[in-house]
Amino acid sequence: MAPLRRVLQGLKAHRFVAIGAVLSLLLLTAATAITPQIFRWGIDQGIAAKNFTVVWESAALMVIAAIARGLFNFGQTFWSEATSQGVAYDLRNQLFTKIETLSFSYHDRSQTSQLITRATSDIEQIRVLIGTSLIQVIGAVITLVTIATILLVMNWQLALITLIVVPIAAWLLTRFFSRNGSVFQRVQQQLGDLNAVLQENLLGVRVVKAFVRESQEKARYTALNNELIAISMKTLYAIRNTFPLIFLLSNLITVAVVGYGGAQVINRQFSIGELVAFNSYLLFILQPILLIGFAAPAIAQAAASAQRVYEVLDAEIEIRDRPNAIPFVKCGGRITFENVSFRYPGATTEALRGVSFETKPNELIAILGMTGSGKSTIVNLLPRFYDPTRGAVRIDGHDVREFSLTSLRSRIGIVFQETTLFAGTLRENIAYAKSDASLAEIVEAAKTAQIHDFIAGLPDGYDTIVGERGVGLSGGQRQRIAIARTLLTDYRILILDDSTSAVDAKTAAEIQTALDLLMEQKTCTAFVIAQRITTVRNADRILLMDQGVLVAQGTHEELMRTSPLYSAILESQVKRS
Structure with missing residues (x-):
């Protein structure tokens, strides 16, 4: 549960919104708790006593209570969702910042697909926990305490029969968590592996088609998808082995309350209104238990996701x-x-x-x-x-x-052997390290890299949108844009890592001549x-x-x-x- 405790600590930054959700929840619980008492009053003092005034007054109060429940329910849903979005926003930013600052050695060991899964699916699981499951659990606990107190005051014998389901359900849910936490973590791990194959095929679709490997890649993806289904089914089996028992207990308790309470009404130890109210409270006390039961898988999933997210956030930055x-x-x-x-x-x-x-x-x-x-x-x-x-x-x-x-x-200006271009225009890619560079500076760098004539010949010139990873450009054109990007920086040491491998000998010679002149002007060593x-x-x-x-x-x-x-x-x- 340690990762979940850390998630909850993130609520401090959004405490006022979270307080709004809790206050709405408390008011909703109060409106819910008072409704059966209105029922009791209307039946005993109105219907049984044939007092139409009480009947109409109780009906009016029930309408007011229903409106209040609707308003307070909307309030707790709105504020809890706002809180969850804020926590998810913070986690996404923290995770992205940490990924950006982690050393090369970490990225050498990590799968990109796993990092993407943690930044998307895992954080979404945490958001659902904060926005839905957490408020359900808090509301269930508050409702249980409130309704249990009312039941004990109304009829302590019936209350003891009713409340026996609570510790049994708690034991079943505790066993569910302890036995199945690792299963939910494996689901997220398997999802990351599936995303890895998807990412490889999206990036290497041309290679796949060139070597006619579509059927083999489909088989590989299907195999991993089958494994994901298999591990997901294990979570369903875990739910199957726990929650039917809780449902059975709830039904047995209902039968016991109706039987014992009916006997007390016959013996005039309990009024019919009190039995109806008690039975209504019975639904209210069983509902929180079921809500906790339904929230349990989501909490287990969120705990596994939180652990995966904090594994990245806690990773050591080796170069600092x-x-x-x-x-x-x-x-x-x-x-x-x-x-x-x-x-x-x-x-x-x-x-x-x-x-x-x-x-x-x-x-x-x-x-x-x-x-x-x-x-x-x-x-x-x-x-x-x-x-x-x-x-x-x-x-x-x-x-x-x-x-x-x-x-x-x-x-240190570097032109890597493997060229990476970003979404945006050619101008933005060349000015990547110097976003305030003037067009004249960009053109000068492009001329040195022997790419200006090509860009000037495009319909939109430097405002041409670069395709994904520069897919519309040749390897040599991408390499020359990377050279221009580096030349625009305020470097003193210049590193060219096989930066002319994708251009012809004539262009390479022209680039080298221009670089020789620049190295004489700006660099101390190249x-x-x-x-x-x-x-x-x-x-x-x-x-x-x-x-x-x-x-x-x-x-x-x-x-x-x-x-x-x-x-x-x-x-x-x-x-x-």
């Missing part, structure tokens, strides 16, 4: 600012890797082993190597997407962990990761990586003379061309 972190403002250009080793979380082998080098100011460093050699890992350590397992990465003598993350990353030696042969220095080890470094000419691996890579690329 140190106390007294300093801002990264100036860059002299001396970047040092001191015996750096790194292992990705959960990996069995190190991605980097004992890497050491130091750059000079305004130097263009190229990083070359076979796939999986650790090229991208090196540059991922500079902006602290990850921290080294051993060793240190320094900028002008300062360990990068001494800088605040915001200042460090805002001064890193270029490339697969093709032809794109990095003019670098000031080339770092040659092999299986996480820096095996050689030097200019193109020096490596041609001293590195057999470099010569072998060059020879293989010449043969392919």
Whole structure:
């Protein structure tokens, strides 16, 4: 129940709205409790005594009580729903903020579909708990206490017969929670797995169709859907094994009250009006028990969902600012890797082993190597997407962990190998990191990235809407937009992670020429990761990586003379061309 207690703590931020819901609930309970007494008075003092005045007065009072119940019921429903929407709003924002601040290592281990399920379905389960189930339970408890007190005052023998159902039902519901909490959690987990297949197929629909895998993907989705149905049926079996017993008890209690109470009426120990009122209260006392019973599965579901949400909210942020972190403002250009080793979380082998080098100011460093050699890992350590397992990465003598993350990353311009575009216009995508950029600045960056002519030729120009993930653009066009986006930032260190792999050789050469000019103006050091030696042969220095080890470094000419691996890579690329 700990996750549910944390959910309830979130009500503090909406306490006035929640108080409105509780006050409406109390007034509704009072209006409900007084109604059977009006019945009793109308029957005993009106119908039995043949007093038409009392009959009409009791009828009028019953109408007023019915109107009051309707108003107070609307009030508690409205205010509880408003409270639930506020709690869900807060949780969604907290969850999104936490996902945005979690380190790369967390996202490496987590499924996107599971995070989406937690931000949507799980939070909706919590909202339903606050808006419906919680108010039902609170109302049921208040009604039980109120009606039990009235029944004990009216006829304590009949009251004891009636109230015996309460502890039995409480025991059955407690057993239901303890036995079936994990089942409801598995439902949400299975729903996340199902969403994972859906997400993969939506993102990879072209691959699915290209390889004619529709039937296989349908079978995979159906199999997981069947598993979801199976685990969902287990929740129904759990309900089946508990609630029929509660319903049976309620019916038996009704029979007992009518029989014993009828005998007391015959013996003139109880009036007919009191028996009718007591029987009405019986319905009111059984109804809360049933409401708690119906709310129990929703509470169990919400408890499982709350646990899943708080697992994310409580996740450790592995990369964070140190106390007294300093801002990264100036860059002299001396970047040092001191015996750096790194292992990705959960990996069995190190991605980097004992890497050491130091750059000079305004130097263009190229990083070359076979796939999986650790090229991208090196540059991922500079902006602290990850921290080294051993060793240190320094900028002008300062360990990068001494800088605040915001200042460090805002001064490092990165073009990733995998291009990500966002919903919106081309202009908004280029100005993503600098939303107040003028059109002239955007055009200048686009010209440098060799994408301006293409954009200018579109009917809407820079106001052209980008399709989902840039689906209407070629890989080279998306890559050049990403380059323009990076060039618009206030970077001091520039990282190009194989950023021209999707463009032709002529365009790559034009982009590289423009970047060379920019690197002379804005950067203190630039890193270029490339697969093709032809794109990095003019670098000031080339770092040659092999299986996480820096095996050689030097200019193109020096490596041609001293590195057999470099010569072998060059020879293989010449043969392919």
